[in-house]
Amino acid sequence: MxxxxxxxxxxxxxxxxxxxxxxxxxxxxxxxxxxxxxxxxxxxxxxxxxxxxxxxxxxxxxxxxxxxxxxxxxxxxxxxxxxxxxxxxxxxxxxxxxxxxxxxxxxxxxxxxxxxxxxxxxxxxxxxxxxxxxxxxxxxxxxxxxxxxxxxxxxxxxxxxxxxxxxxxxxxxxxxxxxxxxxxxxxxxxxxxxxxxxxxxxxxxxxxxxxxxxxxxxxxxxxxxxxxxxxxxxxxNAMMNKAGYDSFDDVLKTGAVALTPEEFEALAESEEALMLDTRHQDEFAKAHVPNSIFIGIDGSFAPWVGALITDIKQPIILITPEGREEEVVTRLARVGYDNTLGYLSGGLEAWAKAGKEIDAVDSITAEELAGQMGEGLKGELLDVRKPTEYLAQHVEGATNFPLDYLNKNMERLSRQSTYFLHCLGGYRSMIFASILQARGFRNLVDVQKGWRAIEASTVPVTNYACPSTLTQETIDQAVAAVL
Missing domain, CATH: 3.60.15.10 (Ribonuclease Z/Hydroxyacylglutathione hydrolase-like)
Incomplete structure (x- = not known):
């Protein structure tokens, strides 16, 4: 056996x-x-x-x-x-x-x-x-x-x-x-x-x-x-498992297609394909294709794709780490996102060499955040972690705005405001920033390395509350506040 x-x-x-x-x-x-x-x-x-x-x-x-x-x-x-x-x-x-x-x-x-x-x-x-x-x-x-x-x-x-x-x-x-x-x-x-x-x-x-x-x-x-x-x-996904789906071999054949920068750009415009960047968050912050969305392949990739890309039939084109194109198509298909149309051959380097526009996300260190807070932060600090993480400990004055419910709560945000963003380590906050940026928000600042860097800095934080001591009523109230 x-x-x-x-x-x-x-x-x-x-x-x-x-x-x-x-x-x-x-x-x-x-x-x-x-x-x-x-x-x-x-x-x-x-x-x-x-x-x-x-x-x-x-x-x-x-x-x-x-x-x-x-x-x-x-x-x-x-x-x-x-x-x-x-x-x-x-x-x-x-x-x-x-x-x-x-x-x-x-x-x-x-x-x-x-x-x-x-x-x-x-x-x-x-x-x-x-x-x-x-x-x-x-x-x-x-x-x-x-x-x-x-x-x-x-x-x-x-x-x-x-x-x-x-x-x-x-x-x-x-x-x-x-x-x-x-x-x-x-x-x-x-x-x-x-x-x-x-x-x-x-x-x-x-x-x-x-x-x-x-x-x-x-x-x-x-x-x-x-x-x-x-x-x-x-x-x-449950319905696909009940009713059936396209062959994975066909999905991979269609999705793992190399695209020139011109072909990539044309698909983004003609097919209204979502440009999904799966590189590391630090690479995305430094340079990315304008209006692309970041969800890094080395994080909780498939669950975040499923949570945030609401149309499971959405056409998707990819910017991936070199050599991992088929892996990305595969992991999208695992959660039912089968309409992948190809990937940017040569990645961002090829895009830049073709003379295409490049965008970036502003970022600061935790100590730089502490300095700005000491002088009166000119903007709002959004903690995009889950409510239970926020309840355990958070930056004084920060607002809990979980990434999970960003699509549901977009009307609470203003394009005229400045937002400082952080999560636990930088992955979720970069997803958050990319989605806002693609929707016309320009005044965004990511806190590098997130809460891990904040708790080791001089940024003022609340007293720690062990999650196991939080009452269900407290948790339910925090969840209700962000739904």
Missing amino acids: QVEQIYTGCLAQGAYYIESQGEAVIIDPLRETQPYLDKLAEAGVKLKYIFETHFHADFVSGHLDLAKKTGAKIVYGPQAATTYDIYSAKDGEELKVGALTFKVLHTPGHTLESTTYLLRNEAGEDYAIFSGDTLFLGDVGRPDLAIKQGEITKEDLAEMLFESLRTKIIPLDDKVIVYPGHGAGSACGKNLSTDTWGYLGDQKATNYALRADMTKEEFVEEVTSGLLPPPQYFAK
Whole structure:
């Protein structure tokens, strides 16, 4: 038996490869299939099943392309309705892969079709669960992503999740390994651990949602409180996973096209293509194509694309680090942004050599900010971190204006005002600055290296409040203020 977790940090997502006696199963695969095909070919095994734990909202699964290329069956649990052929497994059904057995445990709550797969080893012993978004390490899946107006509420789903955990998961042995769908950084839960796997016994002892003395009412209250609105692309990704999508091979072929500066400029004008710059924030600050948007490939790239580019069919043209063009197209496709039309060949250097206009973002150090604050800051300081980060500690007089909700709150900003921007390390504030600049804001100043530099400087800050001591009421009020 071979069990391999294939963890993708930028999505905080875990896919799984399990192999036994010449047969394999892949659970919750990512969009690009070639790495899985290479693994199968190297091992000389046949892919028998593709298990899906639910209709993922935070990424587009690779199940359709993988099934077409291997002949494997796509397996969902009960209540999964799709426009393509699947094997709809029954609750309690057992599926064989080599000498291994997978028992299907229907665990609704995160979504109606959510299913956990219990792996039994060659000896028939319960070995591991692949819990998708039903059970995380330190948390459980949020119950507000599959609500249907007038039909089902987050409270209804939370009640289902309570029953699923207590009737299907908690009765399992403590030594069973938990392989979740996500780790820390995912928006599918509130308090996910940085660990990517663990033992069920540890979760029974430490996970708030598995407390033995917890009533159903207490569970519903805890899992439904403090939920931030889901990113706008979640519903669109879930629909693509239900209804199907274009072949990733076709998306890559269309997107990884080299463009001259003239072709790049023409697409920006004729197709109204969004110019997406994925280089490092420091490079973008020094020089970039006017009206381009920065979202760096080496940050939480795909989630920020999904949160901020509201039209999933938006034509996109790219400025990328050299040699990483296909990587950028791939990572866009993972969250359903398939309409990439090419990249600027030769990057910004080629753009400048062609005599095209260059823009920049003004920036200052934290100590320079301290000096200007001492003389009376001529502008407003916007802290673009999350409300919980701001509540923990912030610059005196700063306004919390989270990047997550920039599109929702644009009317609060004035093109005549000067804004000083900072986040934790400079990544989010540069995204913020690029979006404002593309919309005609010119009086923008980025604080280099963000909060990390500020807390080491003489900039006046509030007293530190440990996040764990913040009351839910305080957090809810801060969230309400920025929504």
